[in-house]
């Protein structure tokens with residue numbers, strides 16, 4: 001029996017718990033995915049792990065500036081009296097803004113080809129940007145919190161599960177900064193978003209459905225469509241989209 005946090009409605013707690021359950025199901029899907037199984041094999045070559053992570057960074061670089069800009073747009077559509085919420089979300093999004101640059105840096109440090117960064121986005125990364133912009137333009141702006149929870153909580157779970165794999169192979173590459181820092185940074189961000197979800201649903205009961213809906217919209221294109229494309233490139237399938 002989950003404890004009811006003080007000051008939040010029963011509906012808000014139920015909404016957060018449902019979002020959290022959905023993230024855990026998606027994390028289980030990630031662990032059952034061929035890319036995760038590959039890098040989690042004890043006998044995998046360390047350069048295969050590096051190649052997979054490098055290609056995920058390239059994918060991040062392909063969508064991150066667009067999801068950030070769409071996020072700011074969505075935050076900008078919140079009710080204008082929500083000054084504190086807008087301030088908090090803008091502060092958080094500003095911290096995230098440079099992550100696309102980190103992904104580019106790490107992609108290059110891990111041996112990525114600079115020329116690839118000038119290529120058009122892949123179908124899955126294009127779809128991520130498209131979903132975020134569509135949500136930003138037409139969805140209830142409170143839905144932002146549901147989609148953002150998928151980003152933060154899943155990144156935290158995946159990067160924390162990745163650390164022992166990196167340690168097992170003695171991988172402490174300078175180009176793994178994005179992955180390693182997100183294990184702690186997104187733990188804090190996920191808790192921050194959790195409290196905003198609880199507070200917002202308590203005050204705006206109708207926002208619960210918007211959050212669940214935006215979570216699902218984003219999940220339709222993320223993470224596995226994006227990561228599987230990256231894995232395909234890492235394992236030599238780049239001719240599919242080059």
Ligand SMILES: [Fe+2]
Pocket residue numbers: 096152185186189
């Ligand atoms: Fe974050």
